[in-house]
Amino acid sequence: xxxxxxxxxxxxxxxxxxxxxxxxxxxxxxxxxxxxxxxxxxxxxxxxxxxxxxxxxxxxxxxxxxxxxxxxxxxxxxxxxxxxxxxxxxxxxxxxxxxxxxxxxxxxxxxxxxxxxxxxxxxxxxxxxxxxxxxxxxxxxxxxxxxxxxxxxxxxxxxxxxxxxxxxxxxxxxxxxxxxxxxxxxxxxxxxxxxxxxxxxxxxxxxxxxxxxxxxxxxxxxxxxxxxxxxxxxxxxxxxxxxxxxxxxxxxxxxxxxxxxxxxxxxxxxxxxxxxxxxxxxxxxxxxxxxxxxxxxxxxxxxxxxxxxxxxxxxxxxxxxxxxxxxxxxxxxxxxxxxxxxxxxxxxxxxxxxxxxxxxxxxxxxxxxxxxxxxxxxxxxxxxxxxxxxxxxxxxxxxxxxxxxxxx
Numbered sequence: 159x160x161x162x163x164x165x166x167x168x169x170x171x172x173x174x175x176x177x178x179x180x181x182x183x184x185x186x187x188x189x190x191x192x193x194x195x196x197x198x199x200x201x202x203x204x205x206x207x208x209x210x211x212x213x214x215x216x217x218x219x220x221x222x223x224x225x226x227x228x229x230x231x232x233x234x235x236x237x238x239x240x241x242x243x244x245x246x247x248x249x250x251x252x253x254x255x256x257x258x259x260x261x262x263x264x265x266x267x268x269x270x271x272x273x274x275x276x277x278x279x280x281x282x283x284x285x286x287x288x289x290x291x292x293x294x295x296x297x298x299x300x301x302x303x304x305x306x307x308x309x310x311x312x313x314x315x316x317x318x319x320x321x322x323x324x325x326x327x328x329x330x331x332x333x334x335x336x337x338x339x340x341x342x343x344x345x346x347x348x349x350x351x352x353x354x355x356x357x358x359x360x361x362x363x364x365x366x367x368x369x370x371x372x373x374x375x376x377x378x379x380x381x382x383x384x385x386x387x388x389x390x391x392x393x394x395x396x397x398x399x400x401x402x403x404x405x406x407x408x409x410x411x412x413x414x415x416x417x418x419x420x421x422x423x424x425x426x427x428x429x430x431x432x433x434x435x436x437x438x439x440x441x442x443x444x445x446x447x448x449x450x451x452x453x454x455x456x457x458x459x460x461x462x463x464x465x466x467x468x469x470x471x472x473x474x475x476x477x478x479x480x481x482x483x484x485x486x487x488x489x490x491x492x493x494x495x496x497x498x499x500x501x502x503x504x505x506x507x508x509x510x511x512x513x514x515x516x517x518x519x520x521x522x523x524x525x526x527x528x529x530x531x532x533x534x535x536x537x538x539x540x541x542x543x544x545x546x547x548x549x550x551x552x553x554x555x556x557x558x559x560x561x562x563x564x565x566x
Contacts (some may be wrong), residue, residue: 174232175235177210178235179473181206184507186187192410194320195318195360200360203247204247204250205257214251214253214274214475215273218379223286230429233248234240234436234489239452240354241537241541243359243455245360245430246317249278250277253268253323254279255261256378268323276322277326277387278322279323279324280315280326281325282325282365283328295310295335296329297329297434298310298330303370304373304375305372305373305430306373308326308328308338308345309367309369314352315364316365317362317411319361323341326338326339326340327416335416337379337415338372345371346370347367349363350366350367352542355540356533356536356540356541357540373412375562382411383405405489420545421495424483428480428506429477429480429504429505430478430541432505434538435477435508436477437534441530443466461503468511469512473512476508479500480501483497483498483501493558496558499550503552507548509538510538510541510542516535528533
């Protein structure tokens, strides 16, 4: 197995690094301390990436879907500089995929806004009484003529306060999980911000749906089923020149919508955690070479070298697990659920350990806001909770491996 990037992937990484160093690194600490993006600030960042041909429009998606290693590189490199920015940006991927899939009116309404990098999205799953136990969700969608009427609340939704559009998971009149594309402009909903420890770039909030009416065409599961049944999937595959083993849509046909979404999101979160690990590791190696105590660099001490060893092993293992999980997810493999949960649990906990070691190596300076170490740690600690806590990841892996559920 070849673990090296090819020439195109290396060029993509190097160009992205140069862009991040110029456009993001100089402002990240000040903006993170200020708090979350406004809608305008979020759109401005999206437009900057768009100029680099990095976005979630059809052309950008085509490159990523043809080679999902590029998405892994994108996630890891952005997170190495600012995890909160990666979280904000990646929340827009689901809507972008939906906007290019359906024919007709939905595509006509969404694509211009997606292509202009002006559409901010969010994914709403968690509820006040349905966090780890997402089967207990109470938000419902009931068909009424040509529209679904949605009622319920969502919480801890990234980007919610500034989102234009939402991918909402709920239950239909039969009690089955499904999800909808909810456009705030045509189907208004209310939000409230929830301040949090880390990942401050994109705001997190609650969402309130009170008799929110959504066109029945916005039922995303029906869109996916239509693609599979009507042969549209083959047309879409040709349009995007997808590889033969691209089978992510199969996940939605073979497991619940939430589980299918989690396969992708947990793979992405694992890669992002690896990026944070790398940032903390790089800073620690540089500091250990330069910081003098007792007449020599602290890097010459055995205890520091032991911490560096641990940080390297955790970072490299997290990266390998993450790319493996992403590959299985994009192929629609039956092992995607196990591996994505394994990668997310391992990499997010590794990021906490690596950033904690980095603070220890830097001593008092590790606690200072003059350096990004405290931000790395806050972001890493926040990363162990969303899309399933580490404890839930362990139960998912155990269930997949043993065929025995610990949920009941």
